[in-house]
Amino acid sequence: MSGATPHLVLDRLTRRFSEARAAVDAVSLEIAAGELVALIGASGSGKTTTLRMVAGYEIPDGGAVVLDGRDITSLPPQRRQFGMVFQHYALFPHLTVGQNVAFGLEARGVARSERMSRAAEALAGVGLADAEGRAIQSLSGGEQQRVALARALIIEPPVLLLDEPLSNLDPTLRRSTREELRSTLRRLGVTALFVTHDQEDAFAVADRVALLAAGRLLQVGTAEALYDRPANRDVAAFIGRSTLVPGTLDGDRIAIQLGGDLRTLRAAPAPDLPSRGPATAVLRPDALGFSPPNGPDAWPGVVQERRFAGALLAYRVGVAGDVDLELHSTVRDVQPGDTVWVRVTREPVAVVA
Amino acid sequence: MSQRADEKGTWLFALPVLLVLLWTVVYPNASIIVGSFEHGLRSWRQFASSPTDIEALRTTLIISVGSVIASVAVGLPLAFLLTRVEFRGRRILSAVATLPAALPPLVGVVAFLFLYGESGVVTRGVQALLGLDHAPWTLNGAGAIIFVHAYTMYVYVFLFVSAGLERLDTSLDEAAAGLGASRSFRLRRVTLPLLTPAIAGSMLLVFMSALGSFSAPYIFGGGLRVLSTQIVASKLNGAMGLAYVETTVLAVGAIAALILLRWFERRRTYAVSSKGSVVRTRLHSRSARALAPIAGVILVVILVLPHAMVVLVAFARDGTWTTQVLPPEYTFDNFRRLATNSDLWVPIWNSVSMTAIATVLDIVVCLLAAYLLVLRRFRMRWLLATLVALPWAIPGTAIGLGLASTFDRTSLAGARVLLVGTFWILPLAYFVRGVPLVSSATEGSLRQMDPSLEDAARGLGASWWLTMRRVVLPASRPGLVAGAMLAAIAAVGEFVASIVLFTQANRPISMEILSQLRNFAFGTAAAFSVVLIALVLAITLIARWAEGRWSRAEAVVIQ
Incomplete structure (x- = not known):
């Protein structure tokens, strides 16, 4: 990558749920500002646990998360404010679309009129203009995904985290949504780390792909590098x-x-x-x-x-x-x-x- | 199957269920309302101009609201503590947290009398410790009643909120945290709003229970009058018109509260994803870690003390416990008498058999009702939903009086059967009181079932009966077992409707305890209470066994 200091650093992150085996085993990764990195791997490879340690939902047993040179390993999620997009979106069912999107601003004490107008703006940015008053239950899967994205983006997170953001969508919608996702993140210059088990999604959205297997990082690189120059048999077998x-x-x-x-x-x-x-x-x-x-x-x-x-x-x-x-x-x-x-x-x- | 044929099939089940409920729930209460107008408005004028009745109404409301506040104040934090925080002693506290609900109302009151009454153990202990001339407090009046209510009724809040917390999708809380929401903001804006149905539901339950509560005001009221005790007093004085008016006022008030809270509950009900997994956080601060087990131990002692007290007094020799802090002499006599005197066996056998009959009826009627409510569409659905919830609101005294005035003669034209004075009147009352418990719990379980499972089973060629047996029944099982357990526990210790309806021949354990208390045979009364507690325990164990036996089926149906 560029010579600039990395924006987000995962330094030998480790998490054990049992004595026998580490779910995440000394994973190190550097992400530059504005970069889109995909964490891929089979189920149980430790990719979601890694993401949750970055977000602060999971406390690592070893290693550190460093943001702009500051060790944030012991900060709780609400102080990191990475604005995660969850697999099932985790939209608040008791709030309207607009209130969901404005939630992060409400938590910061932004005045009602300002947060609602910014929510409207954010919704328009994901192609959901005029949806503020709608109930969450009335949204389709694709719309829910976009509301979740708008809700996370409105707080201008230092790093946007996405946990299988496309896995609940049908294939056609999935293809168009991932293109939208990439162009939205590009347009806003967002740094993002996203987890997926689908290499097509990873190739389509990410600048670089990090492949995990059994809690270990096998290789990090562009999609082409992983495909053309796999570091070992496992990478060659998993990619393509x-x-x-x-x-x-x-x-x-x-x-x-x-x-x-x-x-x-x-x-x-x-x-x-x-x-x-x-x-x-x-x-x-x-x-x-x-x-x-x-x-x-x-x-x-x-x-x-x-x-x-x-x-x-x-x-x-x-x-x-x-x-x-x-x-x-x-x-x-x-x-x-x-x-x-x-x-x-x-x-x-x-x-x- | 066409829509119409489907609805016709539905009516086959709906009609008998509706008829049973109309006959046993609506008819008796309607006849009370009619009875209150028997002499035109005279009884109503009498009620309105009676200062004691107006005061009773006011006191009833104050006690009910106070009980709701006190129960929420205890139950809500305890539910959060036990589901969200990991600390030493959590398991023991969890195990005893629901103990007060297992204490039959009259037994609870008796235990409180032994503990905190003027000559109670705690009262005397504090008096001796501080060297006071008089008891440091008296256990009567509204405060005492709310105190007893808070002890027994916080369990509703605790159980509802704990269940709500366990169902809560934890990713919602995580999402809020990731968006920068502080702990208190998340609580206010996410967790509590999502728990509203659970909190409102439990508040409803406490309010209804407190409104109709009879044992605590009856024993601790002193000069205090509440509507439920006024009803029994009026009936004993032969002022039936006034008793009908008092019952109507009490029931209408409770039903109004039920409708209000139902409406509120419905406005705030969401399908919460069942993906949540409870994560208990460890206490971080050192002082909290040190204090938690101590506070836990104190709570455990407070919760266990009433049971322990009843057991202790059951071994006290009748007539020896006068001014001492603890009963001075202990003996097995009370139990020996129970075992050898066949006359004393009668109430135990009565309670067991009447509870069994009522619970079986509840299971049959409520399983059908819940099935119809959740999985069938038919025009009278709203009526069925109202009928199964109604006995919830109607206080036990009112149910008792309604049955007493309806089934007091046989009349084919009036659809009346003479049951008063027979064995059958009490099982009927217990059945009616159990209906809302069993049906709402079963409904809750069925709602968690994916409705397409029934369609899937039918689509695979399963007959209605096979679908019912292999899909619907297993899915409703957890609620059915839990509801039946609660109904049986309520029935075996039932006191409120029993005092209106019992005869010497079918007197249940609770009436026997009361009569022993009146004879100052505290030891015998406590021995009966211990038997009652043992029966409650037995019912709990049977329910656990039933649950374990079927748990594999559940795992398949509810993912």
Whole structure:
């Protein structure tokens, strides 16, 4: 990131719910002002617990949360004022839409007329003009999400926290809402940390993605970096789809054997990998393509499965050595049972331990 | 099934339930109102011009409002403390917090008399400690009545608010905190408004109970008159017209309060997500940590003392306890007499059998009523909702008097059956008093069920009966068990309606306690009280057992 001091720092944050295993294990993360960072991981990976420690709802067993150089680890949530957007939105059912949005201002003692006009403004900012008087119960899921966002943004939080903000929306609404979310946060220059289990959401909204598994931070980087340069097998397996093929690394080359032929590919090894020795090539479906029969560096195989996925078709091709390669192609006239030739179309390929 | 056929099916159940309730709840009370006009307006004029009646009305209202304030003052903080704060001794305090509700009204009053009365243990103890000539206080008048009410009725507030707090979606509180709201602002603007239905509901319950309360004013009133005791006095004097007017005034006042609070409750009811999980915070300040267990111990002692006192006196030799702080001589005689004298067995057997009959009736009628109210749509729904809530508002004395004046002869044309003077009049009274308890608790459970479950079951081809048995019944179970338990506890110690309706043959335990007290046989009275407490305990254990047996079914239906 930029050389400026980070806005928010998570320093070796740790939380144990039992002696046996830490739910969050020494997670460190730096977030710059105005940056959108997504915390992703499977359920139980510790992402929500991490977020709750940042918000102050959960007290860490170790480590620190630092905001603009100030240690805020022991501050209660009401003094941090990060304005969290909850998974189920947590809108106050006894207050109107306008009162919900104005709540943070009311808590600060802002006069009624001012807070209501600012709430109206905030609602207009999320496309809900004139909704102030409505009851929470009358809102659709998407509207509730936007009210929750407006309610959190109105207090101008130093960092906006969002816990699975899109998971309660249907797929179509979800796509449009996440674009809105990104453009709103961008427009306002908000720093945000959001938790999601959906990598598509993370890729669409975040500048950087932090992947957690079993309480540990596996890798932080742009979506492209995580996809193209996974730090280890777990990242490669979690982010996107891939076929993992064993091989031998030699500097910036990896030799893999599928069937009888040894092929050498240009390699982009993970940073902590020894430069020589056994390693695993990560073959992404979009870095593989069909080749003319007997083409150079191509493997013969039989199509096992053909799945239409809109712009692309996803094929599973069984090559020698019982390996199934997954590949995406715009080629449509290949059918299951056909013999095809497959080659790597984009190099270097990622290499992990 | 078409909408119309569905409604026809609904009527099949609704009609008998409505008829039973109209006959047992509305009819007797309507006949009281009619009776008050038997001599035109004469009885009403008599009431309005009687200074004692006007004073009784005023005192009743003062005591009721005072009881509500005192119960909220005790119950609300205790509910917050026990659900939100973790401290040493919390579990013990939680365990005994609801103990006063398990004390039958008359027993509670008797225990208070033994403890805080002029010759009570605490009174004498303080007197001896300070070397006073006289007792430091007297236990009578409005203050004493409110004191006893606060002890027994704060439990309603405590239970309602605790349940509300446990259901509260904790993310709402967290969201408010994240928006910068301080603890007190959150309490004022989020927690308390969301608890309004629970608080209002419990205040309603306390107000109704205090309005109709009979035992405390009857024993501690001294010269003080309240409406419920006036009714019994007028009846004993043969002034039935006046008794009807007094009953009508009391019942109408209570029903007005019920309607008012229902309206208020409905305005403030929200579907609160059940996602909440209670998080107890630890006490941070050192002094609070040191004080909490001490305050806890004092509270536990205060709560347990009445029970302990009753048990102690049950072992005191009758006639020996005169001026000493504690009874001087102890014996098993009181219980030995109870066990050997078959005459003394009669009230115990009466109470048990009458309670069982009333509770079974309550379960059948109220399960159907709750099912109809929550899961069926039909035109007379409002009437059913009113009928099941009505006995809540009608004081026990009024219910007793209504039944007494309705079922005093057999008349086919008047739809009357002679029950007065028979065994059956008391189970009927207990049934009526149990209806609101069982139906509202069952309704509460059913409302938590996702209504699409019933549709889903029917959609899967389950018959009405199978759906009822496998989906509706398990979903209503927690409320049904809890409601039936409360109804049975109320019935086994019932005193207020019993004093109007009992005969020598079906006299319940409470009447026996009263007659033993009148004979100054304190030990025997206390022994009967201990039996009553044991019965309450047995009912609680049966309810727990029933709950445990079915808990697996519940886990499936209510996520």
